[in-house]
Amino acid sequence: MTDLKPGSVVFENIRKDFGAFTAIPDLSLTIEPGTLVTLLGPSGCGKTTTLRMLAGLEHPSSGRILIGGRDVTMTPAHERDVSMVFQSYALFPHMNALENVAYGLESSGYNKREVRERAEEGLAQVGLGGMGHRLPAELSGGQQQRVAVARALVLNPQVLLLDEPLSNLDARLRRKVRTEIRELQQRLGFTAVYVTHDQDEALAVSDRIVVMKEGKIAQEGAPRVLYEEPVSEFIADFMGEANVIPCEVLSREGDVALIDVGGLQHRLPARQSSAGKAKLAVRPGSVVLNPDAGGGLDGEILTSAYLGDHVEYEIETPVGTFFVIDHSVDRSLPAHTRVSLGFRNKGLALIES
Amino acid sequence: MKNGNKRLNALIGIGLAAFVFVPWYRVDSGFFAFEWISRFPFNADLAPGLLQIALEGRIWLTAALALFLLGCCARFMSDADARGKLLVASGVAGIIFMALQGLAITFIGWSWALPETLFGPLSIGQPAMGAGAITISLIFVLFIAFGLAERGFMKGDAFVVGSISVLIFLVTVFIFYPIGSMFIGSVQDFDGSFKPDGLISNIQDPSIWSLDCLIGGNRCGVAWRTLFLAVMTGLGSTLLGLCFALVATRTNFPFKKGLRLLTVLPIITPPFVIGLALTLLFGRSGVVTEALDTVFGIEPSRWLYGLTGIWIAQVLSFTPISFLVLIGVVEGVSPSMEEASQTLRADRWRTFWRISLPLMKPGLANAFLIGFIESMADFGNPLVLGGSHGVLSTEIFFAVVGSQVDPSRAAVLAMILLSFTLTAFMAQRVWLSGKNFATVTGKGDSGAHAGLPKSISLTVHGIVVPWMGFTIVVYGMILFGGFVKTWGLDNSLTLEHYARAFSIDIQDGALVWSGVAWDSFWTTMEIALISAPLTAAVGLLTAYIIVRQKFAGKNAFEFALMMSFAIPGTVIGISYIMAFNMPPIEMTGSALILVACFVFRNMPVGVRGGIAAMSQLDKSLDEASLTLKANSARTLRKVILPLLRPAITAALVYSFVRAITSISAVIFLVSAEYNMATSYIVGLVENGEYGIAIAYSSMLIFVMITVIAGFQLIVGERRLRRENRVSGLDPQRKIRFSQEKTA
């Protein structure tokens, strides 16, 4: 895997209809070479469809797709310089691991010796050196997954596509494999498009995240931006939990807005807001609890759950019910305690209402 | 677009070769005899396309050459869109031109009046298409396909577009063209002139449509008799099939294995054999008839030779098919429905009538329609038992080979028969689709089927056991009959029949196949062996396209292909001889016409089996292969076919066996050179040589059982091994191999 040539990806006004149903109305997206970009969104939002159009397994109804600067909109799948890791892995059950990895090399017309060398190298790269003779059925879930990755990678594609590659693994393995994939991508430097519906996974592996909703891009940016500065309630909610509550923008000085939340005043980045009613997204960990009531937003604890390293509360206030995570476990407060709420500086964002 | 160029280069090369290196027209002695090579290329009949234009004065072929060269120009264009357009345009124009010139210009010059007035008379006609013309036609079809592929049709997959185009082309040539020719033939006289009188008088013929029997007359028209017989056979076989299915699945009947064995019988039994066995039992000199005469003094009569006899034979023949269909239906009724009913205070009787039976209704209707269509299409039994007062299929036959040859009457009868079966087929598709309540889900449905109510259990046993006995007796006759000297007259045992049919001598140290049956036996084997792989290939390719590809008009495509299933063999036979014994395509009397007939008649079964098996293969396997730089042809070869092995074998065995047992279409298409076993046996029956006929039939059945068992052995082993290999995998990743039912 020496002659790697990461390619860029450009979607230009892509539309995809399935009969009368429009899965993707109008999608434009640019992916820089050598980056790992995640398509994230709830089930049915069109992630797989987008990925499959990139692979050539679906053809867009209109628009253009460019890979490495070349227009591939009409190019059939087997002539595109991309490889894909399938959600089900799609390992050929009648071929052993080595044959599976060699399959694409044979199709590309390498000679026998080269095929064997590269396939073995590919298996070694994912840590399955001695397992070439095993049938997929004789490999564990994680090993099958790695064969699938190796099979796609040995072709040195400009772009590697991964469709929910971890969804068939158990939770513990998932964390390990996602680190491996990210590590492999950074070591080899290929462009990768990664589809998932799990925001933890997206945050952990991505250079950039594209959040999709009903076939449209809801927000696009670096993981930290998406988490800390969601533009909408949908994003705030989707990227981890958030309390979305009404507030009022009192004034705006440059980039900073002064807001009022049920009497509690707070300064934060103004973004697109203007004076008047607005919505505020607050991460559960950004709420400070003060048992000696006074000075903040008054509330009463409805439920309290001790979870080992943190305590979760539901707190009723005049502006709505807050979900709060408190890491000071020594001070677990019982239900019906009256508390006063304050905000930290991070983890609050004004969102479009 | 380098691939696009490669395949175009190939087409251009083949096309040029077709114009230069092979005879343009049909070679009388057969192309594959290669006897023509010695006189090629300057013999007028054997000249290639180019010389036909240059030397023989067949200037109209210039248009084909021009359109071909026009298509070739696309190779040197770079704009994909324009290339595609040019290819499609020249392909469409080319194939239309080839069809029109083939139909319009025959031996005598123009065969149509319109071009004659337009272009003036031709000084020279042309014979049927040969290697050159057929190759160029195919190339035009592929021009269209590759052009569409370059324009992004089917995701630009040339193999898939090419397969679809070629399949449509073949179905048009081998199904729609003959059927169309038959329609036209019905309004033509022998010399080809337009003469609707025959059609009109035949359509009004009282012997077809008379309803005399309803108003006390002696007999109804043949159309009504056929319809009546088909309804009765449908009802009879459905009812019996249901009884068998209930016994096999809902009772503790001790011989269930044996019951299931029954389902293999209709596949391996040549259709007229049952009729033959019935003759030996109940015919005028049959065993039972004679016994009744001597013991009770009952006069022997000819009651068997007529609708009653045909009906019994057909119910015997088709009950196993309906049993096979209904077993799935009966098992498909979810036990939890029945258990739910029972917890709702319904007793077994009420559960059966209110829940189980209504849920089976669509399945029952389906079984009825299958019995109906089979009865309509059946030719062997009516031929043996109906004599000259038969049904539509035999009347068609006698209109072609009988004392008064009347092609127009044959065509009219064929059209009536075809409209009956197609109506039933449509009903099956339109009315029953989406009405399948049989609740086979992926979820393991636990729970037990409700037992049958006492009275019903008794009834079905009362029906099934005697009928099984009857079936055994009938098949016993088939085995035994070959060893009896002359039925009814001389019941001593003999090997004479087998000896006459299958004797082998050694003369001068060489093996001589001196038995009378060997000729047709080897022809049958040869043709069955050629057509079986072709049938399987066409069927599975179609299945692949239907299951795995999406395109506009797919439903119509599937419908047209499956429809050939509902075309009775007799109709195919008559339409083939009407279409293929004159230019542009001439195949009668050759082995090719038999092969074509088998391929397109048996293909729907391969399609069904393929669809069933392929639906179980995860689609992401093919997609993975596509993203791994394999085109769809390679994907099919390397991934799908290896995983479909059981379905392939089933399709192979089925088409092999069907080619051996079928008679209805074959009897029209055989020639002195290529005689098939079944038509030879029917000939024996007509001469009253029952002994040899039965001996030959049992030999065929024996051969087929051997073949099926052999295949089962090979495939069975392979499947086991694969299953062992797959086991140990977590269940959701396991690929299931369905056992393909060979029906």
Ligand SMILES: Nc1ncnc2c1ncn2[C@@H]1O[C@H](COP(=O)(O)OP(=O)(O)O)[C@@H](O)[C@H]1O
């Ligand atoms: N082949 C298809 N035919 C019709 N609708 C489809 C097809 N594939 C996907 N869809 C629809 O398009 C939408 C997006 O699907 P998909 O891209 O698979 O979503 P996901 O984001 O979960 O991967 C869904 O509503 C789905 O039902």
Ligand SMILES: [Mg+2]
């Ligand atoms: Mg998906």
